[in-house]
Amino acid sequence: MLKGDSFICKSVSRIVVKFKDHIELPYESDESLQQFFEANDVIGYNSVKQDFPEAIAGRMLRSVEENELKQLRTQLIESGKTKGSGYEPPNLCTYCVLLCPASSADTRTLLDRLQANADIEYAYIEKKLVARAPGESLGNPTNNLSQGYLEPAPLGVDSHFARQFKGGEGDDRVRFVDIEGGWFLNHEAITHASPEILFGTNKVEQWHGTAVLGVIMMQNNLAGGQGMVPGVKCDVMGSLDENDRLVIGSGIVKAMTKLQFGDVLLIEVHLADEDGNFFPVETAPTLNSLIRMATEKGIIVIEAAGNGNLNLDSYQNRFGKKILNRNDDAFVDTGAIMVGACTSRSNARIPISNFGSRVDCCAWGNRVGTASTVTTIDNGNQGPEFKFGYMNDFDGTSSASAIIAGVALTIQSILVKNGRKPFGPAKMRQVLSSFSARPDDDTDDRIGTMPDLRKIIEAEIPNADPVT
Numbered sequence: 328m329l330k331g332d333s334f335i336c337k338s339v340s341r342i343v344v345k346f347k348d349h350i351e352l353p354y355e356s357d358e359s360l361q362q363f364f365e366a367n368d369v370i371g372y373n374s375v376k377q378d379f380p381e382a383i384a385g386r387m388l389r390s391v392e393e394n395e396l397k398q399l400r401t402q403l404i405e406s407g408k409t410k411g412s413g414y415e416p417p418n419l420c421t422y423c424v425l426l427c428p429a430s431s432a433d434t435r436t437l438l439d440r441l442q443a444n445a446d447i448e449y450a451y452i453e454k455k456l457v458a459r460a461p462g463e464s465l466g467n468p469t470n471n472l473s474q475g476y477l478e479p480a481p482l483g484v485d486s487h488f489a490r491q492f493k494g495g496e497g498d499d500r501v502r503f504v505d506i507e508g509g510w511f512l513n514h515e516a517i518t519h520a521s522p523e524i525l526f527g528t529n530k531v532e533q534w535h536g537t538a539v540l541g542v543i544m545m546q547n548n549l550a551g552g553q554g555m556v557p558g559v560k561c562d563v564m565g566s567l568d569e570n571d572r573l574v575i576g577s578g579i580v581k582a583m584t585k586l587q588f589g590d591v592l593l594i595e596v597h598l599a600d601e602d603g604n605f606f607p608v609e610t611a612p613t614l615n616s617l618i619r620m621a622t623e624k625g626i627i628v629i630e631a632a633g634n635g636n637l638n639l640d641s642y643q644n645r646f647g648k649k650i651l652n653r654n655d656d657a658f659v660d661t662g663a664i665m666v667g668a669c670t671s672r673s674n675a676r677i678p679i680s681n682f683g684s685r686v687d688c689c690a691w692g693n694r695v696g697t698a699s700t701v702t703t704i705d706n707g708n709q710g711p712e713f714k715f716g717y718m719n720d721f722d723g724t725s726s727a728s729a730i731i732a733g734v735a736l737t738i739q740s741i742l743v744k745n746g747r748k749p750f751g752p753a754k755m756r757q758v759l760s761s762f763s764a765r766p767d768d769d770t771d772d773r774i775g776t777m778p779d780l781r782k783i784i785e786a787e788i789p790n791a792d793p794v795t
Contacts, residue, residue, distance in 0.1 A: 339426065339570065339571050339572050339573075340426070340427035340434070340452070340453070341424045341425065341426055341427055341452075341453045341572070341573070342382075342424065342425045342427055342434070342437065342438055342441065342450055342451070342452055342453070343387060343422070343423075343424055343450065343451055343452075343453050343611075343612075343613055344370075344422075344423045344424065344425060344441055344447060344450045345417070345421060345422055345423075345447065345448045345449050345450070345612065345613060346418075346421035346422075346423065346446055346447055346448060347421070347446055347447070347448045348417060348418040348421060348448075349418075350418075350421055350446055351420075352369075352420055352421060352423070354386055354393040354396065354420040355392070355393050356386075357384075357385040357386055360384055360385065360386055360423065361383070361384050361385075364384050369446070370441060370444050370446065370447065371440070371444075372384065375425075375437065375440070378437075379428040379433055379437050381426050381427070381428050381429060382425045382426055382427070382428060382437060383425065383426050384423055384424070384425055385423065385424050385425075385426075386422070386423060386424070387422035387423055387424045387576055387577070387613065388419055388422050388576055388577050388580050389568075389574065389577050390525075390526045390564075390574070390577035390578065390580050390581035391580055391581060391584055393420060395584060396419040396420055396580070397419070397420065399416075399419065399580070399583055399584065399620075400416050400417075400418065400419055402624075403416045403620060403623055403624060404416065406623070406624075407623070412623075414623055416616075416619075416620050416623070417616050417620075419580065421448075422576070422613055424453075424572075425437070425441075427452070434452065438450055438451070438452060449612055449645070451611075451612060451645060452601075453573060453611070454598035454599055454600055454606070454610075454611060455573075455598065455599045455600075456508070456531070456566055456567065456573055456596065456598065456599075457596075457597055457598065457599045457605055471719075472552035472696030472697070472717060472719065473694050473695065473696035473719040474552055474553075474695075474696045475671060475691075475694070476542075476671070476690065476691045476695060476730050477553075477555065479781065480764035480765065480779045480781065480782075481764055481765045481767075482671075482672075482764075483691075483764070484690065484730060484733075484734050484764060484777060484778055484779060484780050485764070485779055485780045485781045486555050486733070486737065486780060488780055488781040488784070489737045489741065489780045489781075489784060490794070491793055491794055492741050492744075492745075492784065492788075492791040492792065492793055492794060493741070493744040493745060493791065493792045493793070493794055494737075494740040494741040494742070494743060494744025494745065494791075495737060495740070495741055495794070496556060496557060496558050496740075497544065497555075497556030497557055497558025497559035497736060497737070497740045498558055498559065498739075498740040498743050498744045499558060499559065499560050500560075500743050501556075501559045501560065501589070501590065501591075501736055501739045501740045501743055501749070502559065502560040502561070502562070502585075502586060502587070502590045502591075503543070503559060503560075503561055503562075503586075503590060503591035503592070503593055503732060503736055504525065504561075504562050504563065504564060504578075504582045504585065504586060504590075504591075504592050504593070505522075505536065505539055505540065505561065505562075505563045505564070505593045505595060506527075506563075506564045506565075506566060506575060506578045506579070506582070506592070506593065506594050506595065506596060507532065507535060507536050507539065507563075507565075507566055507594075507595040507596050508530070508531030508532040508533070508535060508536065508565065508566050508567065508596075509528070509529045509530055509531050509532055509533035509535070509536050509565065510522070510529060510533055510536030510537050510540060510563055511533050511534070511536075511537045511698075511700060511701040512524075512529070512563075513701055513713065514537050514541075514698050514701050514715055515713075515715045516537075516540075516541050516545040516546060516552070516554075516698035516715070516717075517537065517540045517541065517544060517545065517546070517561075517698065519546045519557065520540075520544055520557070520559075520560070520561045522540065522561045522562050522563050523562045523563070524562075524563055524564065524565065525562050525563070525564050525578075525581055525582075525585060526564045526565065526574065526577060526578055526581045527564045527565025527566060527567060527568055527574050527577070527578060528565040528567055528568060528569055529563075529565055530565070530567060531565075531566070531567060533700075534699045534700045534716075534718075535595070535725065536563065536595070537697075537698050537699055537700070537701075538695075538697045538698060538699055538718065538721045538725075538726070538729070539593070539595050539697075539725065539728075539729040540554075540561065540563075540698070541554060541697035541698030541699075541717075542554060542555065542695065542697045542721070542726065542729035542730060542733060543555055543556060543559075543561070543729055543732055543733045543736065544556055544557045544558075544559060544561060545557065545697065545698055552696060552697070552698075552717070554733070555730070555733030555734070555736070555737060556733055556736045556737050556740055558740065559736050559740060562585070564578040564581060564582065565578070566578065566596050575594070575596060575608060575614060576613050576614055576617050579592070579594075579614065579617040579618060579620075579621055580617060582621065582626065583620065583621050583624055583626065586621075586624075586626050587625075588624070588625030588626070588748075588749065588751065589625060589626075589627065589739050589742075589743075589748070589749025589750060589751065590626055590627065590739075590749075591626070591627045591628075591629060591732055591735050591736055591739070592621055592626050592627070592628045592629070593629045593728060593729070593732045594608055594618075594628065594629065594630045594631065594663075594728075595631060595725055595728060595729070596608055596631070597631055597632075597633035597634060597635070597724070598610070598611060598633075604635050604637060605633045605634050605635030605637070605681070606633050606635060606637070606639075606642065606681070607630055607631060607632050607633045607639070607651075607665060607681065607685075608630060609630060609651075609661050609663060609665075610642065610644070610650075610651070612644070612645075615650075615659060615661055618630070618661040618662070618663050619661045619662060621662075622661060622662030622663060622752040623662070625751050625752065626752070627664065627735050627739075627750075627751075627752055627755050628661070628662065628663035628664065628752065629663070629664050629666060629728055629731055629732045629735065630661075630663040630664065630665050630666065630728070631665075631666055631723075631724040631725060631727070631728040632665050632666055632667045632668075632680060632681040632682070632685075632686050632724050632774070633680075633681045633724060634668075634679040634680060634681070634723045634724055634725075635679070635681050636678055636679050636680070636681065637681045637682075638681075638682060638683050638773075639651040639652070639681050639682065639683030639684075639685050639686065640652040640654070640655075640683040640684055640685070640773075641683075642683075651683060651684075651685040652683065652684060652685070653684040653685060654684055658685075662752045662753070662756075663752075664687050664688065664731065664735070664752070664755065664756050664759060665685055665686050665687050666686070666687070666688060666689060666690065666724055666727050666728040666731045666775075667680045667681065667682055667686040667688075667689040667692075667724060667727065667772075667773075667774025667775060668680035668689060668690070668691070668692020668693075668722070668723055668724045668726070668727040668774065669689040669690065669691065669692055669727070669772075669774060669777060670691075670692065670693060671691045671693055671694045671695075673765065674689065674765045674772065674774070674776055674777065675772060676689075676692075676772035676773075676774050677692040677693055677722070677723070679692075679723055680692055680723065680724055680727075680774060681724070682772055682773040682774050683773050684773060686773060686774045686775050687756055687759065687760045687775050688731060688759045688760050688774075688775035688776060688777065688778055689727055689731075689774040689775050689776065689777050690726070690727040690728075690730035690731050690734075690777050690778075691726055691727060691730055691777075692722050692723055692724060692726055692727045693720070693722045693726075694719060694720065694722070695719075695720075695721040695722060695726040695729075695730070696717065696718065696719045696721070697717065697718060697721050697726075697729075698715070698716070698717055698718075699716040699717055699718040699721075700715075700716035701713055701714070701715055701716065702714040702716065731759065731778070734759065734778050734780060734783075735755055735759065737780060738750065738755070738758065738780075738783060738784075738787075738788075741784065741788055741791050742788060744792075745788065745790070745791050745792055747788070758778070758783055758787060759778045760775050760776065760778075762778055762779050762782035762783045762786065763776040763777065763778070763779060763782075764776070764777045764778060764779035764782075765777055
């Protein structure tokens with residue numbers, strides 16, 4: 328996120344309801360679900376509708392068909408048996424939503440009623456999506472983008488060293504998906520990759536998504552910048568649907584059907600509670616479970632820690648459990664790589680970055696140069712003219728997460744190009760948090776350390792073929 332006042336998107340207010348796994352619900356459409364609720368008076372639905380007419384039921388996960396949801400769960404159950412992990416994923420056809428009543432008091436009353444139902448595993452009020460206005464565009468700043476994050480340590484992650492090896496600029500067999508509000512997909516910096524919108528809409532913070540893709544895969548152009556891995560395959564998914572419903576969970580599920588072992592899912596979103604505090608998305612119980620499913624499938628999940636200046640070790644869920652504190656017995660490990668934001672000059676945390684033992688690594692959270700906006704100028708009969716913007720002040724855990732995603736994609740691309748299997752989530756997390764670009768920087772800000780691609784390649788891929 329950039330500097331400036333934030334605002335909370337006016338996404339539809341909903342209560343998320345997770346039924347117990349043994350409950351069988353029809354999940355082919357919202358209509359069939361509503362009819363089932365009415366015919367069987369599930370959760371006392373008829374009296375709920377009488378007391379709260381706005382509380383219409385619907386499916387939460389809408390990006391794939393019911394049979395695909397069931398197949399995905401079956402695959403992960405079998406995989407857990409094979410690996411001996413004992414992991415049993417949740418029944419994906421038990422996630423539902425109810426639209427919130429108009430009054431907050433009625434919403435709380437309804438939530439209490441749902442939480443007391445014996446068939447419900449949990450219910451909670453969905454957090455809001457957070458967005459900010461863009462910073463100042465530089466227009467087309469020839470050879471003037473601030474990309475010190477690409478430089479050798481201790482300044483940057485040393486993408487320049489990685490480019491000496493085959494795969495160091497990306498490999499099209501390595502893929503990533505970016506989940507967030509929107510993008511200018513016609514920006515000159517990213518059109519070479521032809522990213523497709525796999526699910527959701529393209530309607531919020533389009534400059535932000537463009538900035539993220541620019542950091543990762545901007546093609547070398549007159550602006551003087553270059554992304555970390557312009558050769559990888561990229562697609563995107565919107566965090567809102569056409570009715571302003573939050574669909575991050577649906578996006579994660581869709582990603583699980585599209586991405587393979589070692590591919591990267593980047594979640595460039597943080598959520599706000601009713602008090603305006605910003606949290607990583609895995610604080611939402613449903614998203615926590617879905618991220619765990621993705622990492623169990625072998626997908627590298629990169630998750631922004633969020634820009635709330637919060638100690639995540641102190642965060643407590645609805646049951647008072649410190650699920651983000653690695654030193655607490657209640658800690659829940661989704662397997663995602665959580666990213667904090669440091670300054671461009673040291674491991675010191677930028678003031679807005681969340682922090683804590685849950686944060687695995689960090690990268691530049693200020694002064695990041697990348698692509699930004701596209702302005703359309705109407706020239707009448709001569710057709711539209713597009714002006715492509717760039718910026719030097721992309722910041723926060725958003726810029727940091729984009730850089731870390733670029734590092735992960737660089738590693739995977741070099742591995743694949745050199746005939747090796749890509750790293751899985753646990754190995755990637757270990758690598759990104761162990762080889763520090765700033766080992767002598769002993770700040771204790773609990774955001775991990777910024778990784779050094781030179782050290783990683785020399786230690787983990789010592790026989791990588793050089794570019795000839």
